[in-house]
Amino acid sequence: MTGAGGHLRRVALVVAACALLAEPALAHGVAESDKAYIQSHPGIHVIPFLYLGAKHMVTGYDHLLFLFGVIFFLYRLKDIWTYVTLFALGHSATLLLGVMANIHANPFVVDAIIGLSVVYKAMDNLGAFRTWFGWEPNPKAAVLIFGFFHGFGLATKLQDLVVSRDGLFANLVSFNIGVETGQFLALCVILIGMTLWRRTANFGRSVVVANTLLATAGIVLIGFQLTGYAMERLA
Template identity: 70%
Template sequence: MRSAIHPPTFSPGARRIALLLVALIFALLSQAALAHGVDENDKAFIEGASGVNIIPYMYLGAKHMVTGYDHLLFLAGVIFFLYRMKDVGAYVTLFAIGHSTTLLLGVMLDIRANPYLIDAIIGLSVVYKAVDNLDGFRSWFGISPNPKAAVLIFGFFHGFGLATKLQELTLAKDGMIYNLISFNVGVELGQFMALAIILLLMNLWRMSGNFQRSAIFANAALMTAGFVLVGFQLAGYFTQGA
């Protein structure tokens, strides 16, 4: 599934695309502290609502996914070298199974962990995928992690990150199971919409002729973004959450 990549010779066009990608990534990271956040209006609704609220929770789930920059960076890394839709579907399904499981069980069973540490692991998932795309594990460490198992495992952490944010709120017991399922369905819908846009842009990039030449630079930028996310979360842990 991973395409072989070689030391690139950057054309001016490739450099422009790569620099645009870096600028976009760091523009997103300027809001990284809110990657899992719940804004005040949504928080007020969740804490004030009672009973079954299927459509509002679906909306909140979709909104959370499409504004969750760590989720989107990981998904972009996962599909970076996937060219067949059945491969994209297989990996995205594993990710969905992972985050759906821990989102639902984390809240329903009240399984708790420090959200900063969970989000730091989510940042590491972005680093992992970039290194994997660069064939770094085999080249640098002589190992080849199972990519599907890794996506599933990191999916568990992404879902648990969602659960830790919901656990910070006061959820009404009445209708909670239906609302959680609705939220999860919304997350899946948001993931589908975001993935469609990412795939469209990725395919346009692949057809531009600059894709292979800028692939190393793009994944290096993705790795840097993951480390920045980890740094933000560890800083939050040591200053606020420890």
């Protein structure tokens, strides 16, 4: 029989896996094989960038953790669509602007803020802001603003791939379409899992633990990124 303890163990395993992945990947990393291929083939390459965008989103644990937190208490498809659209608009805007305008920022700092977005959403789900401060941030504005940082995190890594501006805009659009496709597929899987979980008696009893684990994963991500930033400064 599957009980609350069994489900929470699965959640803990997911969080632990995300934490273990954070060290080698350092959030938003681009595989060396993908990087080598893109840099050795300048010009317009729609399919490779579509693939790279989809792959990045499906394997992007920081994105997925944030989306998990965003839809945690959303039951209507209309509300899910609204929040996911705000997130997509935010990360699409800064992805395109960051690369096209060649706007640089330290990727460790940006990724630390992305980790903060995961912590924020977990705390918001727990009602912490209302309890501690008597107010809470506008959730839609927060998702849009953090979407800007998620997109800029993508931009900081894609800038490393740019060896020629020939076909850059077309490649970026292809990458972004891939990201949205990957996001849709990942969201479908998350929604199926969440729907099944919500139908059990365990959901209400495990809300606090699940969001505490989510916040812990965000803190781990922040710690890795700030450690990377400190090591970079000392090098």
